[in-house]
Amino acid sequence: MKRQYRSQPLLLCAAFLMGLLSLTPAPCVSAEPLVIAASPSLATPLEALARAYEAAHPDVQVKLYFDSGLDLRRMIAGMENSPTGQYFIGTGPIHLIAPGGDELITRLQQKYYVLPGSKRPYATVSLVMIVPESLVEAPVSFVAMARDSRMRVAVADPDMTLLGQKTRDLFKALGIADVLNDRMDVATDAHGVVDHVLNGQADVGIIFGPDAVEKADRVRVVAVASEKEGRPILHSMAMERYCPNRMLCDDFLAYVQSAEAGTILKRLGYGVPTKP
Structure with a gap:
């Protein structure tokens, strides 16, 4: 090849x-x-x-x-x-x-x-929610994450990246965009999202599935957006x-x-x- x-x-x-x-x-x-x-x-x-x-x-x-x-x-x-x-x-x-x-x-x-x-x-390619690999207790769904007022979520910039646009669309589709508005930590891209999660700036992050696999030694996936929740x-x-x-x-x-x-x-x- x-x-x-x-x-x-x-x-x-x-x-x-x-x-x-x-x-x-x-x-x-x-x-x-x-x-x-x-x-x-x-x-x-x-x-x-x-x-x-x-x-x-x-x-x-x-x-x-x-x-x-x-x-x-x-x-x-x-x-x-x-x-x-x-x-x-x-x-x-x-x-x-x-x-x-x-x-x-x-x-x-x-x-x-x-x-x-x-x-x-x-x-x-679907959106996934990640947490640090070492985290024991984590939300099991996007909605559960939104309901926990203590949770901050790292997202990619929706004005500059496809990842950010897809994340914004997912939150709107789930009806949790307003709830998370003041709890979002905006990063430049997927790598930034992972860094923010690992550095403690956010509790969870939203990235694409393949990006999560590349970082599998540092983060784990706790939720995957379904086709109904977020169009892959x-x-x-x-x-x-x-x-x-x-x-x-x-x-x-x-x-x-x-x-x-x-x-x-x-x-x-x-x-x-x-x-x-």
């Missing part, structure tokens, strides 16, 4: 192709590449899924190419609209697209840059229109929705989408 990050503000298709060439294995390696263009925020779960898939498919090498959603969109649009070197069905350099959240995939669907019907939801973030993959091997793409898309993949994702703090 190979990966590469891009950080240039204007990502060109040529730069992407050069990046793929730099990831190309030695000629003696006969594994077929499976290229996934993705958001850096999904590096941990995608790398774990890629390793597991490669273990079961030694003839496939998963190559992960990370960039921001905006630059991924520019890169794909550049490939689709380039007047020179235009690709045709089955000849493109990208197999799958896995941005953070589904907004980009929706826009690419509208432009027919991804194949209709190929979108596959594979992971969700949904992550999906879709097949790029010029995907060079649709059968391989279909197989990987089926894999990320499998029970094995679900076990891997849950271990990392992600949820599995409810099947309709």
Whole structure:
């Protein structure tokens, strides 16, 4: 499994192709590449899924190419609209697209840059309530936390972060926003929330599940927001229109929705989408 990050503000298709060439294995390696263009925020779960898939498919090498959603969109649009070197069905350099959240995939669907019907939801991210690992007695729900007037809660800035916005929406949905208004300790991000909890500035903190897993040696999860309480973030993959091997793409898309993949994702703090 190979990966590469891009950080240039204007990502060109040529730069992407050069990046793929730099990831190309030695000629003696006969594994077929499976290229996934993705958001850096999904590096941990995608790398774990890629390793597991490669273990079961030694003839496939998963190559992960990370960039921001905006630059991924520019890169794909550049490939689709380039007047020179235009690709045709089955000849493109990208197999799958896995941005953070589904907004980009929706826009690419509208432009027919991804194949209709190929979108596959594979992971969700929910809010969780954390306390220091050493704390013995802790609230068992968000509502119980709100009812305890002694509790201060660390939250991310709702004006600057998605985490903060989701936390604010959760509190409103539960009807506890007003009760907690004077008891919230605002941090800059998830790392700040954890620091505030560990430093005693707050009794509990609200972060995303995967962030809690990363800090599992210092904090523990005491409550998880249900789908009814707080709408989780949904992550999906879709097949790029010029995907060079649709059968391989279909197989990987089926894999990320499998029970094995679900076990891997849950271990990392992600949820599995409810099947309709």
